[in-house]
Amino acid sequence: MVREKSGGKLYTVCSALGLVALTLGVLQCIPAVTSLFCREWNIVLVFVVSAAVSAILGAALMLIGSSRRRQPMGYGVGLAVAAAAWFLGTLLCAVPYRLSGDYLSYLDCCFDVMSGLTTTGLTLVQKLDHVSNGINMWRHILTFLGGQGMIVLALVFLSKDAGGAYTMYVGEGKDEKLLPNAVSTAKRIWEISILYLVIGSAVLSAAAAASGLRGGRAVLHGIWIYMSAWSTGGFGPMSQNILYYHSTFLELTTVVFFVLGSFNFALHHAVLTGNRRELRRNLETVTFTTTLVIFISLATIGLMRGHVYPNVAAMFRKGFYQVISGHTTTGFMSIYAKQFYYEWGDIALFAITLAMLFGGSACSTAGGFKGIRTGIIFATFRAEVRRMLLPDSRVSEQKIHHIRDVVLTDRAVRSAFVIVTAYIITFALGTLAGMLAGFPMAMAAFESASATGNVGLSIGISTPAMPAFLKVTYILIMWVARLEFMSVLALGAYCVRKVRRTCDRKYW
Amino acid sequence: MRSKILVTLLLLAALTIPACAAEATGSTELINRAAQWDGKAVCYEGEAIGEALPRGDWAWVNVSDGENTIGCYVTRDMAAQIQRYGRYGVRGDTVRLTGTFHRACPEHGGDLDLHVTELRVLQAGHAVAMPVSRALAWASGILGPLAVALIAVAIFRKRCYNED
Numbered sequence: 001m002v003r004e005k006s007g008g009k010l011y012t013v014c015s016a017l018g019l020v021a022l023t024l025g026v027l028q029c030i031p032a033v034t035s036l037f038c039r040e041w042n043i044v045l046v047f048v049v050s051a052a053v054s055a056i057l058g059a060a061l062m063l064i065g066s067s068r069r070r071q072p073m074g075y076g077v078g079l080a081v082a083a084a085a086w087f088l089g090t091l092l093c094a095v096p097y098r099l100s101g102d103y104l105s106y107l108d109c110c111f112d113v114m115s116g117l118t119t120t121g122l123t124l125v126q127k128l129d130h131v132s133n134g135i136n137m138w139r140h141i142l143t144f145l146g147g148q149g150m151i152v153l154a155l156v157f158l159s160k161d162a163g164g165a166y167t168m169y170v171g172e173g174k175d176e177k178l179l180p181n182a183v184s185t186a187k188r189i190w191e192i193s194i195l196y197l198v199i200g201s202a203v204l205s206a207a208a209a210a211s212g213l214r215g216g217r218a219v220l221h222g223i224w225i226y227m228s229a230w231s232t233g234g235f236g237p238m239s240q241n242i243l244y245y246h247s248t249f250l251e252l253t254t255v256v257f258f259v260l261g262s263f264n265f266a267l268h269h270a271v272l273t274g275n276r277r278e279l280r281r282n283l284e285t286v287t288f289t290t291t292l293v294i295f296i297s298l299a300t301i302g303l304m305r306g307h308v309y310p311n312v313a314a315m316f317r318k319g320f321y322q323v324i325s326g327h328t329t330t331g332f333m334s335i336y337a338k339q340f341y342y343e344w345g346d347i348a349l350f351a352i353t354l355a356m357l358f359g360g361s362a363c364s365t366a367g368g369f370k371g372i373r374t375g376i377i378f379a380t381f382r383a384e385v386r387r388m389l390l391p392d393s394r395v396s397e398q399k400i401h402h403i404r405d406v407v408l409t410d411r412a413v414r415s416a417f418v419i420v421t422a423y424i425i426t427f428a429l430g431t432l433a434g435m436l437a438g439f440p441m442a443m444a445a446f447e448s449a450s451a452t453g454n455v456g457l458s459i460g461i462s463t464p465a466m467p468a469f470l471k472v473t474y475i476l477i478m479w480v481a482r483l484e485f486m487s488v489l490a491l492g493a494y495c496v497r498k499v500r501r502t503c504d505r506k507y508w
Numbered sequence: 509m510r511s512k513i514l515v516t517l518l519l520l521a522a523l524t525i526p527a528c529a530a531e532a533t534g535s536t537e538l539i540n541r542a543a544q545w546d547g548k549a550v551c552y553e554g555e556a557i558g559e560a561l562p563r564g565d566w567a568w569v570n571v572s573d574g575e576n577t578i579g580c581y582v583t584r585d586m587a588a589q590i591q592r593y594g595r596y597g598v599r600g601d602t603v604r605l606t607g608t609f610h611r612a613c614p615e616h617g618g619d620l621d622l623h624v625t626e627l628r629v630l631q632a633g634h635a636v637a638m639p640v641s642r643a644l645a646w647a648s649g650i651l652g653p654l655a656v657a658l659i660a661v662a663i664f665r666k667r668c669y670n671e672d
Contacts, residue, residue, distance in 0.1 A: 022659070040596060045644035052651035059658035066665045099644065129557040129572060132596040212561030212568070238558060238570075240577050246561060246568045248617055314618030336539045336576065336620060343542065343611075 008071030013081055015065025020085040020150060022058030024092055025051045030141055031096070034220075035134030043100065043134035050096040057092070079490035083483055087491075089150050090114050090479075093142060100135050102126055104464050107471055114475045116142030117150065118482035119365055121234025121331035121456020122474065124464045128239040133220060136237045140224040146482070147231025147261065147365030148193050149186075192268050193230070200226035200257050204250070211247035225250075229257035231365045234331025234456030241333040251321055254332055262288070262328035262360030264372075266403050283379075283400045284361040284371035291374065292327050295355040299323045302347030319348070322457070327355040329367040331456025338460045341443055353446050356453040357427060367454030367481060369423055372402060373416040380413050422485045426477055427452040433473040434461060451477045532604065535576035542611035542620060550609045552578065552622055553630070556601050557594040560587040571603060580605055581616070582624045592633030602631040 032047035093116075094109035103109045108124040115122045116139055125131060125139075205222025213221055221237055228235045238244040242251055260268075267285070270278040279285055299319050309315040318335055325332045340349060359368010383398040398408040406412075427448050434444025439461055447461040451474045462474070480488045532553035538545050554573035561568040567587040569580045572594070582605075594600030607624035610616075 018662075022662075025655070038596075040638075041640050042638055042644065045641065045648050048648040048652055049644055052648070052655040055655035056651065056658055059655070059662040062662045063658075063665060066662070066669050129577065129594055130596055212563070213559065217559070238577070239572070240570060240579070243579065243619065244558065244570055244577070246563075246579055246616065246619060246621075309612050309618045310614040314612055314614065317617040318612070334619075338540050339542070339620070342540060 008069045009074070009077055011065045011067040011069060012071060013065070013077065013084075014061045016081050017085055017088055018058045018061030018063075018065055020058070020089060021054050021061060021092060024089055024150075025054030025058055027141060027145065028054065028096065028138070031134040031137040034137040035132060038133045040132045040134050043132045046096050046099040047134060047138070050092075050099060053095055054092045076490050077494065079487040080494040083479075083487040083491035085150060086117065086479060086483065089117065090475075093117070093138075096135065096138055097125075100132065102131050102135060107468060108464055111471050111475055112139070113142060114478050115456070116140075116233065116235065117146035118454045118478040119143050119147045119231045119233040119329070119367065119456075120451060120454045120478050120482075121228070122450065122458055122462040122478075123235065124462065124466075124471070126464065128237075131237075136220075136224060139235050140227040140233075140237075143231045143233030143235050144193075144197075144227040147233060148189055188269060189265050192265060192272065196230055196257070196260065197226065200230055204229070204253060204257070207247070207250040207253045208245065211245040211250050213245075225254060226257060229254045229330065229332070230261040232258050232261045232328050232330040232360060232367075232454075233365075234325070234333075236332065243334050243336075248317055251317065251332075251334060254330075255321070255324060258325070258328050258330040258332070262330070262364050262366040264361040264363045266363060267361070270403055278403065281401050283375040283402045287371040287375040287378070288327070288361065291355070291358050291371075292324065295327060295351045295358075296320060296323050298351035299348045299355075302345050302349070302351060305347065306343070306345040308343050308345070308348075323352055323355055326352045326450075326453075326455055326457050327358065327360070329356065329359050329453050329455045331450070333457060337458045340446065340457070340459045346442070349442060349446060352457070353449045356446075356449040356455045356457065357423065359453050359455075367452075369420050373420050375400060376408065376412060376416040377420065379408055380416075383408070419484060423452060423481065426481060426485075430473060430477050433470055437461075437467050437470045447474075448477070452481050454478060454482050532573075535573045535578050538578065538609060539576060539620065542609075545609045546611040548609055549606065550622065551604065551606055552580070552609075553604045554578075554602065555594045555599065555633075556590045556592075556603055559593050560590065562587075569603075571605065578622055579619060580607070580622045580624050582627055586624060586627040589627060589629055591629075594633065597636050597638050598633060599636055600633040601629050602633075604628045604630050 028047045028051035032044055032051065035041075035043040035047065090110055090113045093113040094106060097103050097109035097112060098106050102125055103112065104124070104126060111122075111124050114120075121143070201223045203222075204226045205219045208221040208225065209218040224235070224237050227233070234241075236242060236244065242254065264282070264284055267278060267282055296319070300315065303309060303315060303319050309318055321332075321334050340352075344352075357368055358374055359370055360366020362370040362372045379398055379400055399405050400408055427445075430448030430451055431441065431445045434447055435441055437444075439447075443459050443461055446457075446459040449455070450457050461470075532551040533545070535552070535554070538550065538552070552571065552573070554571040556569055557572050557577060558570055562584065565584055567582055567584055569582050569587055569590065570577050571580050590601045590603065592598060592600050604627070605622060605624045606626040607622045610619070610621050610623065612618040613621045613623075
């Protein structure tokens with residue numbers, strides 16, 4: 001057996017990781033400038049130091065990687081690099097948090113970074129109401145970056161060095177090709193996001209001003225809430241999250257943007273290029289609408305039985321908002337965490353827990369099972385029932401419509417079942433971890449669903465006082481769920497293979 | 509007769525004592541046992557944070573007791589008593605509020621809130637010193653230029669590699 005030389009690929013891996021680290025370093029100029037304008041001098045220095053650390057590491061890796069012996073990355077290595085980039089990115093992006101003094105430990109910082117990058121929204125920050133504008137800008141940039149994809153951003157800067165670009169793009173949980181190659185697709189994703197950023201920030205700044213904020217604070221809050229809404233992240237600049245503003249208008253505006261953010265980028269591309277019929281015909285929008293109606297109905301029944309809200313307006317504002325916030329995996333909260341547990345009752349809790357797991361669309365900023373898989377599974381069940389009831393001569397191929405009509409192949413069905421099963425196993429393990437930490441099953445399941453679906457609604461478990469093993473568990477869950485398992489498994493397999501080879505060489 | 513006058517005077521004196529002489533109820537207690545406190549008069553104490561959010565003749569003031577932050581619905585005159593709101597580098601006024609607690613306010617779309625009847629500023633807020641860290645300043649001065657130099661070298665090396 002001829003053993004392939006992996007040294008050449010290592011240079012490519014270093015180059016790719018270096019590019020990601022360098023991109024993260026450059027991005028930190030934004031919060032640094034924010035703090036400069038707000039005269040938060042210490043925070044300016046925090047970001048200068050942190051950006052320099054990222055940039056030095058990034059440049060060093062790129063120098064190592066700029067070798068003539070570079071070889072293209074294989075598919076598996078590309079997936080592993082995507083996972084490794086997210087892991088490295090988490091460690092680097094946590095540095096400003098640690099230096100700011102707003103967190104109790106580096107583990108808490110890593111938790112918040114992973115929560116931001118995966119657009120989850122669970123947070124362990126101390127005294128959020130007193131956090132600097134610079135750190136708040138960084139929190140929201142991370143969630144915006146994570147929603148679009150850290151690799152996707154780095155790919156924008158790749159031109160000739162596109163070796164392995166597609167596999168890294170897929171490794172980040174996206175597989176839609178909007179345009180012929182991964183680099184062009186990455187650029188298009190960012191074009192769509194920046195377009196919505198400009199419009200959304202203006203609208204939400206106006207909404208923030210209408211709710212009573214003034215001047216620069218209205219603009220900053222508008223931008224942050226938009227970033228969080230579009231990326232279905234769920235971070236808020238204040239400890240009460242969306243409840244701080246006491247504004248139905250602002251909440252409804254966020255609904256528009258986080259629902260848009262939960263849609264497939266391919267759908268956005270289709271609609272923006274003139275194909276508006278796709279909104280009605282697309283399997284994911286049909287699935288999402290169907291499951292949303294089911295979960296809202298269930299939640300409403302539960303809330304009415306428990307007489308939780310005094311009137312229809314309150315029921316809509318709280319019940320509908322939280323369910324759609326959970327189903328799109330956004331995580332904006334207009335009630336306090338413990339109110340879920342003490343007031344909502346089992347039926348409404350069940351509905352919102354399932355909604356969080358089902359999630360939004362594939363190739364979007366949302367998490368969860370994804371609408372395309374739910375749709376495929378439902379279509380498969382329907383096809384199997386038809387096959388049993390109808391004669392063979394009348395059974396035709398099962399087709400679904402996602403941008404175009406596609407025949408439902410065994411491979412697609414198998415893939416959907418495998419990934420959904422992986423999500424369910426992850427959710428179960430997270431629930432078990434919560435129970436081992438001493439929380440009741442309902443609370444543990446809710447928080448685990450929130451982490452697995454990258455949602456961010458909290459029932460009160462995710463606090464700085466949470467046991468360290470539970471923090472690590474949720475970090476891992478958020479990471480694997482966001483990258484949809486394959487790239488993390490590829491990274492694990494790659495590491496095991498490397499260790500085995502090293503051991504073999506030592507003995508032989 | 510004298511004892512009756514004495515009792516009457518004591519009763520009148522009691523009426524002038526501020527309603528919130530009792531210990532303030534914490535936010536965690538209010539949230540976790542909201543159903544029990546719903547509709548009742550409570551005392552709540554904490555730091556005013558963010559800003560007042562005007563609503564006609566009224567305003568929202570969000571008050572944090574260190575554990576949670578609760579929205580308090582006050583008159584514009586009450587809000588005007590608060591000089592400083594907490595944010596980065598600023599400790600806000602500490603206020604004591606008396607009012608009716610709502611688990612899910614029918615007037616405010618189901619918000620958990622406090623309709624305030626009396627507001628008192630217990631302690632004025634103040635700026636919090638945020639001295640520039642020497643260690644950070646030194647680290648910036650050393651790492652910043654190093655980062656710029658390395659990036660320049662990496663870009664130069666990449667261009668040479670691409671040209672070849």
